[in-house]
Amino acid sequence: MLIRDFTLADAEQAIALWQQCDLTRPWNDPLLDIERNLTAQPGLSLVAEAAVGDSPEHPATEVVGTVMLGYDGHRGWMYYLASHPKMRGQGIAKALVAEAERRFESLGCPKAQLMVRGTNTQAVGFYQALGYEVNDVLVLGKRLIEDD
Ligand SMILES: CC(C)(COP(=O)(O)OP(=O)(O)OC[C@H]1O[C@@H](n2cnc3c(N)ncnc32)[C@H](O)[C@@H]1OP(=O)(O)O)[C@@H](O)C(=O)NCCC(=O)NCCS
Incomplete structure (x- = not known):
């Protein structure tokens, strides 16, 4: 398995993976999300690639x-963390998060964080196993x- 930069050429396979992982939402265009991220923060987001x-x-x-990663000068944000449903428990997500943390650190980013639905106990458990703590904050958006 290889961890490497996320490029626009990965969009189709990444979106197919997100659909399998139930990460897409009707109000978010995943291709636009990818294009915006790769334009705003080129060379930060990651994919894991494996021989199939x-x-x-x-x-x-x-x-x-x-x-998908973004550093806004305060925090390093992680979005769209996903591993293939047939390859869970093999360390793919752990390797992605470890590389994300390395990349944030190399930019001087003091803290990595993410938003996750409270009902997604699988992801919450995963992140907690990696030392992430639940913060008591509300997320407001416009x-x-x-x-x-
Ligand atoms: C959450 C997710 C990314 C985990 O991927 P994964 O590739 O199976 O995770 P890993 O194999 O890298 O697991 C790493 C470690 O976390 C542990 N772990 C994984 N899920 C866990 C859970 N729910 N509770 C406790 N520990 C967990 C593993 O046991 C493993 O521990 P180890 O290093 O001691 O062996 C995956 O389940 C997924 O894609 N879910 C759907 C998409 C999603 O909800 N993404 C989050 C968006 S915020």
Whole structure:
């Protein structure tokens, strides 16, 4: 498994993975999310790529994990963390988060954090196992651009 930069060429496979992982929402256009992230913070977000082909000479590789990253000068944010449903428990997400933390640190970012629905106990358990703590805050938002 290889952890590398997320590029626009990964968008199709990443979105297919997010759909499998129930991470897409009707009010968010995932391709626009990718394009905006890669424009605003090029070279920060990550994919995990693994061979899925059965020929050892020419193994087909596929995006089996993602995390989109943004450092806003205060915190390093993680979005769209996902690992392939058939490859869970193999350390894909842990490796993605470890590399995300390394990248944030190298930018001088003091803290990594994320937003997750309270009902997503799987993700909350995963992050807690990596030392992340639940903070008692409300997240307020206001949409500035209405996407079609
Ligand atoms: C959450 C998710 C990314 C975890 O991916 P994964 O590849 O299975 O995680 P890993 O294999 O890297 O697990 C790393 C460690 O966390 C532990 N862990 C994983 N899920 C856990 C849970 N729910 N509770 C406690 N520990 C957990 C693993 O046991 C492992 O521990 P180890 O290093 O001691 O062996 C994956 O379940 C997923 O894609 N979920 C759907 C998408 C999603 O909800 N994303 C979060 C958006 S905020």
